[in-house]
Amino acid sequence: MALHAGIKKEEHRGSSDIPLDEEGLEQARSLAERIESGEWDVLYSSDLLRAKQTAEILNVKLETEMYLDSRLRERSGGLIEGTTEEERVQKWGADWRELDVGFETHESIISRGLSFIEDISAQHQSQKILIVSHGAFIKRLLNELLSDSPIEESLKNTSLTCLIRRENGWHCDLFNCTAHLLKADTLEM
16 A cells, blocks of 8 residues: 655655645545545654655544554655755756756665565555655555556545555555545535
8 A cells, every 4th residue: 555645836746845834634534534444554754754654544544553654755856855846957957857966766766665565565465555755766665576568647635545465466446536636625615
């Protein structure tokens, strides 16, 4: 199971440790309403503040064990973290994407992600695990675990994705679902 914490800003946030904005907090509360108490045995979260806040909101309803793990952090954006596209073009030029700005490598992301998955799979063999992490990290890890079905779509804030481990590997039962946000939008109208 994977979730991701919500932030809607123009800035690249990456592994910057920033809090959720009010919209992100509201999205987390909507997700908490969707999550069933007693359905989850354990909750893991990235230790970055925006994911931790989401996990804490969820855990008020779940009342389960909660662990923070730095391996669930978002991909580090190197020098571009905290900058807007306009600032990057101004500082490095229109071709800034061609430069080495210190992005965390794909190999590093996959290594720490798979290490986490292996550890929790061994530790919680028959338990249902809820994970709160970040969109780009989750997307890369899903593409590694579900190599037969490449994922192109970016994950939405506080989306719900369910994975089940079977004898022949990982299977996705639910992908990038934000029905809880649609319900909240409908109530506001």
